[in-house]
Amino acid sequence: MGWLAEASTKYRLRWKRRRLLFRALRKRRQLSPVIDRTAQIAPGAILAASTVRNEAVRLPFFLEHHRKLGVAHFLFVDNASDDGTREYLAQQPDVSLWSTPESYRLSRFGLDWLTWLMIRHAHGHWCLTLDADEILIYPHHDTRPLPALVDWLERTGRSSFGTMMLDMYPKGPVRAQEYRAGEDPFEALCWFDAGNYMIQKQPVHQNLWIQGGVRARCFFADEPRRAPTMGKVPLVKWNRRYVYINSTHALLPRDLNRVYDEAGGEETSGLLLHTKFLHTIVDKSAEEKERGEHFANSALYESYYDALVENPDLWCEASTKLTSWRQLEAMGLMSRGNWI
Amino acid sequence: MSVGIIMLVHTAFDRAEQVARHWAAAGCPIVFHVDRNVPSKTYNTFVNAMSDLPDVRFVKRHRCEWGTWGLVAATQEAGETMLAEFADVRHVYLASGACLPLRPVQELIDYLADRQTTDFIESATTADVPWTIGGLDQERFTLRFPFSWRQQRYLFDKYVQFQRAVGYKRHIPNGVVPHMGSQWWCLTRQTLSAILEDPERKAYDRYFRRVWIPDESYFQTLARLYSRKIESRSLTLSKFDYQGKPHIFYDDHLQLLRRSDCFVARKIWPFANRLYDAFLTDQDSAMKRTEPNPGKIDRIFSKAVERRTRGRPGLYMQSRFPAPGREGGLTCAQYSVFEGFSDLFENFEPWLAKATGARVHGHLFAKERVEYSDGQHVMNGALSDSAKLRDYNKRAFLTNLIWNTRGERQCFQFGPRDMIEEIEWDIAKDPNAQISVITGAWAIPLFKSNKNFSDIRKEAALLQQIESEHLKALRSEWAKARIRIWTLAEFIEAPMEPLQTVIDEIGKQYQRGLAEVPKMADLTGFGQFLQNLKNQGMHPYLMGDFPVAHGRHEPQQSKRKPYLVR
Incomplete structure (x- = not known):
């Protein structure tokens, strides 16, 4: 009866995908265009999509880094920023911007909005779905831009690329070092947890549920199940019928989640360096606790916000200092696979 | 030209x-x-x-x-x-x-x-x-291939199968x-x-x-x-x-x-x-x-x-997550597991560290916290000592620890007082594990404790049950680790020989025999203690045969001359 169960799961997921697509379709009215430069998008261009709220501090570096990697056009949704994010993005020549005052949580943390934009503009393109605090790196990213990576992925018959989020943190209390827009955030946030990640395979969606890292160590040691999910599939050769399920941790159709090798070998993979722990985290946490827009069940995460508001020091003696992607690759945090 | x-x-x-x-x-x-x-x-x-x-x-x-x-x-x-x-x-x-x-x-x-x-x-x-890819070598010259491998894979495969089935073979011109x-x-x-x-x-x-x-x-x-x-x-x-x-x-x-x-x-x-x-x-x-x-x-x-x-055996990450049985080795390097040794010897951990140069932890799977060596709270790779984090995914904990400490031999204590469910099987099946067990040694801390005898009896019964289950795992047909098991009685009869064997296997550079002997606990009266348990209806059998009376193999054991291999 195994095949029957399999078939029914497939059928269920198919309808789930359609439901989510329909949901995105309904939510399209919540978006109003600020500036639409999507006419610039050339065939084959690599796109990035992101929902942002008050990220003026992070965006200059975010844009610079991903432009350098070869992202040709950015699709942004601004969710009621009041720190100049909107004005800043509108000025950028390679950005198309929409805005909405509606609830981030009710839009599945911005995904419904992005799904709609990607249906419209990302069909047939390799598309990178990121948060503003995520910086994509992969093996050889300093010498081989994204077009080289996606070319190679296509040649090896893959249409998605797996990564893990790596929480970067400073040494000393998180608020001690002030970050100014445009600077390299990894000057200060140069420490990470190298080897405390725990992986389970999710039977239904077949993605890897990765937990661990500094947040699990410092904030969820008593409740590991609630520790944040670190695995992501941010880079996908998009089709308008695809949809992300839960942040970019997993998507449908589920074959796209199989970014790992199960026979013992290593696929090529990358990392999302997470710049969450800039000095702004302390004030932002206090605000997020108030808003309750970041978790489906926000009350359960109050102690997490409380710990962040206290300006913690996340560093420990066993923290590792970031030196290069080769270091991360050698430590097994990402892999070249056979892309040498 | x-x-x-x-x-x-x-x-x-x-x-x-x-x-x-x-x-x-x-x-x-x-x-x-x-x-x-x-x-x-x-x-x-x-x-x-x-x-x-x-x-x-x-x-x-x-x-x-x-x-x-x-x-x-x-x-x-x-x-x-x-x-x-x-x-x-x-x-x-x-x-x-x-x-x-x-x-x-x-x-x-x-x-x-x-x-x-x-x-x-x-x-x-x-x-x-x-060189051939796809399993076709000589056949690429003796079958016909009218279909595209890239675009008509199904037809390609079916046609190959068909030709094999009917035994079709092409004639190669002019030989x-x-x-x-x-x-x-x-x-x-x-x-x-x-x-x-x-x-x-x-x-x-x-x-x-x-x-x-x-x-x-x-x-x-x-x-x-x-x-x-x-x-x-x-x-x-x-x-x-x-x-x-x-x-x-x-x-x-x-x-x-x-x-x-x-x-x-x-x-x-x-x-x-x-x-x-x-x-x-x-x-x-x-x-x-x-x-x-x-x-x-x-x-x-x-x-x-x-x-x-093949990937890097012992590594689990976002793009390498082998299905069970296809890991090519659960862990990336050899490590040693000691059961009962720290109960029998008073200074076993520091002694072992000195004798082998390896990193010697306490009970990594202890109930309260992870007992890393030297009382550390975080290990290499920022591995936490929280028991809850460890128990959330014990296998990940073990594989992470061994991966993070590549290049340094890891030893740790293990026993029926620890959270050993599930992980005991992983370790027993791991060819990289070297497991040495003194069965029944868990009774020594009970013997030394200051508890009421009825509590001791209850605990002894529980520990004995856990250990005998554990021994089943070690003796099962799936066990791939190098496993050595002695009963307590057997071990203290001649403790240096087994110790020497185990140590030799760990550190190739320390093969000159043991200079120092770990200090064995004073077992005077231990035979009587076991007899008392028996008298209360709880039969401790994992220790082997211990005479009730003060035997010749009791405390003076620790004064024996070091055993020299060569």
């Missing part, structure tokens, strides 16, 4: 043009074949762009799909044109638009001028090489022996013209049209019939991955390509500006006159294949 270049082009025309001009500048005539799938507008632009070069020809376009006859037909067409139009060409070099000359063209011309009758074509019989090899060759005019003007060519063409991947076997086979001297190697550096697809070279391969001393490399990523700039600018620097040596970089490529297919 010169070298003629056949270029097969289907994409990246600007790069093809750039390379063609480089060849032409050294006086090489060029014949282009452009894939018929290229739109005629693009084709015409390309033809116009090349029109200022005198010694350039274009031939009739064929549809070139990987693994099909089109590539051979294109090559034949271009070869005929080359031989007819450029009478002074002695060697014909087959290249593609993604090929890049690595050494000055003049060096290649000189090299070939010194070897006027040599054909450079990789050519081996199927029996001798393990030629099929050879195969890299499709990028360099043939002399004599050999190439002999192949193209062969009166039997029709028969050969008809045969090879239905062979699988004829571009890797047509010229490779026929050259064997006519060549006066074959060097079975390609002058083009071309590396293939485990799926049979060519590796692509990027900017960061510059030094690697330089080191290879090869004349031409493929495939080059069209946007690898640094490579094109470096190799296509005039290199009037000293001529090397060295033999091409792709072997220098072979190791790097075979490593890559291994990384992709």
Whole structure:
């Protein structure tokens, strides 16, 4: 009866995908265009999509880094920023911007909005779905831009690329070092947890549920199940019928989640360096606790916000200092696979 | 006399043009074949762009799909044109638009001028090489392949199965022996013209049209019939991955390509500006006159294949998560597990650390917290000492610990008081584990404790039950670890021999015998303690036979002379 169960799961997921697509379709009215430069998008261009709220501090570096990697056009949704994010993005020549005052949580943390934009503009393109605090790196990213990576992925018959989020943190209390827009955030946030990640395979969606890292160590040691999910599939050769399920941790159709090798070998993979722990985290946490827009069940995460508001020091003696992607690759945090 | 270049082009025309001009500048005539799938507008632009070069020809376009006859037909067409139009060409070099000359063209011309009758074509019989992808070796010459492997995979597979089922076998014309090899060759005019003007060519063409991947076997086979001297190697550096697809070279391969001393490399990523700039600018620097040596970089490529297919055993990450049983080793390095030793010996951990130089932890799976060595709260890789985090995924905890401490032997204590469910099986099944057990030693802390006897009895019964379950795992047929089990009575009879064996296995550098002996707990009255348990109805059997009376093997054991192996 195994095949029957399999078939029914497939059928269920198919309808789930359609439901989510329909949901995105309904939510399209919540978006109003600020500036639409999507006419610039050339065939084959690599796109990035992101929902942002008050990220003026992070965006200059975010844009610079991903432009350098070869992202040709950015699709942004601004969710009621009041720190100049909107004005800043509108000025950028390679950005198309929409805005909405509606609830981030009710839009599945911005995904419904992005799904709609990607249906419209990302069909047939390799598309990178990121948060503003995520910086994509992969093996050889300093010498081989994204077009080289996606070319190679296509040649090896893959249409998605797996990564893990790596929480970067400073040494000393998180608020001690002030970050100014445009600077390299990894000057200060140069420490990470190298080897405390725990992986389970999710039977239904077949993605890897990765937990661990500094947040699990410092904030969820008593409740590991609630520790944040670190695995992501941010880079996908998009089709308008695809949809992300839960942040970019997993998507449908589920074959796209199989970014790992199960026979013992290593696929090529990358990392999302997470710049969450800039000095702004302390004030932002206090605000997020108030808003309750970041978790489906926000009350359960109050102690997490409380710990962040206290300006913690996340560093420990066993923290590792970031030196290069080769270091991360050698430590097994990402892999070249056979892309040498 | 010169070298003629056949270029097969289907994409990246600007790069093809750039390379063609480089060849032409050294006086090489060029014949282009452009894939018929290229739109005629693009084709015409390309033809116009090349029109200022005198010694350039274009031939009739064929549809070139990987693994099909089109590539051979294109090559034949271009070869005929080359031989007819450029009478002074002695060697014909087959290249593609993604090929890049690595050494000055003049060096290649000189090299070939010194070897006027040599054909450079990789050519081996199927029996001798393990190159084939997809399980077809000899069969690619004896079955028919009318369907495309890329686009009609289902039909392809079914048709192969069908032919196997009915026992179909093709006749190979004139009994030629099929050879195969890299499709990028360099043939002399004599050999190439002999192949193209062969009166039997029709028969050969008809045969090879239905062979699988004829571009890797047509010229490779026929050259064997006519060549006066074959060097079975390609002058083009071309590396293939485990799926049979060519590796692509990027900017960061510059030094690697330089080191290879090869004349031409493929495939080059069209946007690898640094490579094109470096190799296509005039290199009037000293001529090397060295033999091409792709072997220098072979190791790097075979490593890559291994990384992709076997991965790093003991590593679990976002792109390597082997299904159960396919890990190739649960952990990445050997480690030692000690059960009962720290109960029997008072200073076992520091003693072991001193004797072996290994990292010795306490009970890593203790209920309250992870007892790392030296009371540390976080270990390498920021592994936390929280028992909850550990118990959330014990297997990940163990594999992480061993991975994070690569290069340093790990030892830890283990026992029925720990959270051993599940992980005991993982350890027992792990060939990297070395497990040494003194059964029943858990009774010693009870014996020394100051608890009420009824509580002791209860605890003893529980621990005995857990340990006997645990021993089942260690003795099961699935256990792959190196396991040694002694009963307590057996062990204290002659403790140094087992200790020496275990230690020898851990540290190869400390094989001179143990200088110091760990201090054994005082067991005076232990026999009576066990008898009391028995009297209360709880039968402790895992310790082995312990006499009730003060036996000869009791406390004085610790005063024994160190046992010396040699």
